[in-house]
Amino acid sequence: MxxxxxxxxxxxxxxxxxxxxxxYDVAGPRYTSYPTADRFVEAFGEVDYVQTLEQRRAGVGTKMYPLSLYVHIPFCESLCYYCACNKIITKHHERGAEYLRYLTREVELNIAHLGTGQTVSQLHLGGGSPTFLSDLELQDLMAMLRRHFVFTPGGEYSIEVDPRTVTPERLGLLAKLGFNRLSFGVQDFEPAVQKAVHRIQPAAQVFDLVAASRELGFESINVDLIYGLPMQSPETFERTLAQVVKLRPDRIALYAYAHLPERFKPQRRIHAQDLPPATSKLAMLASAMRVLMAAGYVYVGMDHFALATDALAIAKRQGRLHRNFQGYSTQPDCDLLALGVSSIGRVGSTFSQNVKTLEAYYDLLEQGRLPVERGLAMxxxxxxxxxxxxxxxxxxxxxxxxxxxxxxxxxxxxxxxxxxxxxxxxxxxxxxxxxxxxxxxxxxxxxxxxxxxxxxxxxxxxxxxxxxxxxx
Structure with a gap:
């Protein structure tokens, strides 16, 4: 088969x-893990997590593939109303330096149990907006990680980019720091939709940044899109799709907007009457499938498209596709070390998640404790x-x-x-x-x-x- x-x-x-x-217009898990994160329990804590790190160090019951690292940077300058991520809205950029000091402590505590010289073949900086950090802070972060881990040549090193926070010069810095993959948050090119979700970014700005990224030699460029946003219609989304085809990123992540204002406070600023009806959402999805596949994109699976020449599509064809908390990957099933507030990782047959507030995160690290709040031993x-x-x-x-x-x-x-x-x-x-x-x-x-x-x-x-x- x-x-x-x-x-x-x-x-x-x-x-x-x-x-x-x-x-099949029903709700269901994305299966970045199984069991899914909603099944994690507080009975799994720091002691259990430390045990899994030491088991990996000893080579007991763990796969000794290179590590995958996820680093969560929670800060954003402005609020996007659709957002369901763990983030902190602030214009006080000095908070980034403080956060990196505590992040360094967390890395040191992990290394104390994991052992030095651990090889890393994947790195993903997510958020929030990682590009909230200054150039110097990004340099310090990468230097700190390289002091504690050995990054393999040819690995996948990616960062999420808010187009409003970078210039071609900043992209050049990211390339020098070793990032070879970028993910741009676009969501929609329509001005009315951008205004409705409080995320104004002209299409020309994104096109210029993607062009600069190609000139700098980034191996893969991803664009995130969302359908079902306020003020969207099948007609307006067709226009966005036409621009995306012209932009021609290597990968496209196409997500359905889930309106859950009772769970995510920012979504309370979105008026329900401005949301497209279910029939329009389905029409947008069908249109995206038709337009993107006609333009040469391969449906990799579960909201993701890639050009046939992209490593993700090649891995799909060759049966080498893997999956972790960052989504689809070409890398083997690595242990995932998750760093930063609210981040989720997997080591061996266990999952763990850090505390979700900065206050708790800083407090535990001040005590010399790893900030694990909950998890699961499978x-x-x-x-x-x-x-x-x-x-x-x-x-x-x-x-x-x-x-x-x-x-x-x-x-x-x-x-x-x-x-x-x-x-x-x-x-x-x-x-x-x-x-x-x-x-x-x-x-x-x-x-x-x-x-x-x-x-x-x-x-x-x-x-x-x-x-x-x-x-x-």
């Missing part, structure tokens, strides 16, 4: 019926289901024998209920199930989160607890 031919550049764009889009069943879900999300197929050999189970009796549930999806042409395994079809790739949800034990037992974004 090979998925290498699925959604290659030579395959005609898939036509998805409005009825099928409507049927059970045997979690590990089995994780293997199945990640195989579906990344490779588009599951071979029964490989799961059986890896986890010493008999797949069909173990997942009898799930296989029965898949029969309906098979009838709809989303999956093909035979005696050897499960294959996500070309059509099914657009609903892969829904396929993965079938194997999520936590959703089976508690469907109403977590609130997730729409799966398409």
């Amino acid at each position: 090979s998925s290498s031919r699925l959604l290659s550049a030579e395959v005609a764009p898939v036509v998805i019926s409005p009825e099928l889009l409507q049927r 059970s045997r069943d979690d590990l089995v289901r994780q293997s199945v879900i990640m195989a579906l999300m990344c490779q588009g197929h599951v071979l029964f024998e490989s799961i059986e050999l890896a986890h010493l189970i008999e797949f069909k009796p173990y997942f009898a209920q799930e296989l029965e549930a898949l029969s309906h999806m098979q009838t709809q042409g989303l999956v093909a199930v035979d005696s050897t395994g499960i294959q996500v079809t070309e059509l099914g790739w657009f609903f892969v989160r829904g396929v993965a949800m079938v194997f999520d034990k936590y959703l089976q037992t508690d469907r109403n607890r977590a609130r997730f974004s729409k799966i398409i």
Whole structure:
């Protein structure tokens, strides 16, 4: 069961019926992890996290791949009303220097248990807005990380960029610091939409920055888009898509806006009557699929598109795709060390998340403690289901024998209920199930989160607890 031919550049764009889009217009996890972060518990704390670090150091029960690092920079100068990230709005840039001092303490505490000389093949700076930091602070941050870790040549080193906070000269600094991948937050090019979400950035500014990035030799440039924002319509979004095709980034992340003002205070500034109806959102999604695939983009899976020549699309075709808290990746399943307030990491068979407020983060580090607030040690069943879900999300197929050999189970009796549930999806042409395994079809790739949800034990037992974004 090979998925290498699925959604290659030579395959005609898939036509998805409005009825099928409507049927799967439901909320579900993004599966950057399994179990998902809403299942983490406070019973898992600093002591448990330290134990996992020391186990990696000793090579006990961990995969000794190079590390992946995530560094969360929470600050932003201005508030985007749609934002659901953990961020701090401030124009006081001196707060960045203070934050980096505490971040250094956190790294030192991790290294004390992890050991020096750890190799890193992935780095991602997220936020907030990492480019809130000054040039000198970015230099200090990278110098600090390089003192404590060994960065491999040819690794993936990325940073999220707010176009309003950088110039071509700043992009040149990022290249000199070793970043080889950029992600620009665009969301929408329409002025009325930008005004409605309080994020004004002229299209010409983004085009100039992307052109400068190409001249500087960045290996991959990503653009984030959101559909379902206030003042958007299928017609206005078509105009944004046309500009994105002209911009031609290597990768495009296309997210559905989830309006949850009761959970995310900034969204209370968005008037519900300004939001497009569900039928318009589905029309925007269908339009994006049609326009982007006709322009030569490959649907990598779950909101992500990439040019056929991009490493992500190549990894997809070759069956080498992986997934972590930063999304799809070409790197092996690394242990992920998460640094900074609210960040989430994975080491061995455990997940951990830092405290979510600066006050608590600084206080714990002042005490010489790692700022872990909660986490999870995966059970045997979690590990089995994780293997199945990640195989579906990344490779588009599951071979029964490989799961059986890896986890010493008999797949069909173990997942009898799930296989029965898949029969309906098979009838709809989303999956093909035979005696050897499960294959996500070309059509099914657009609903892969829904396929993965079938194997999520936590959703089976508690469907109403977590609130997730729409799966398409």
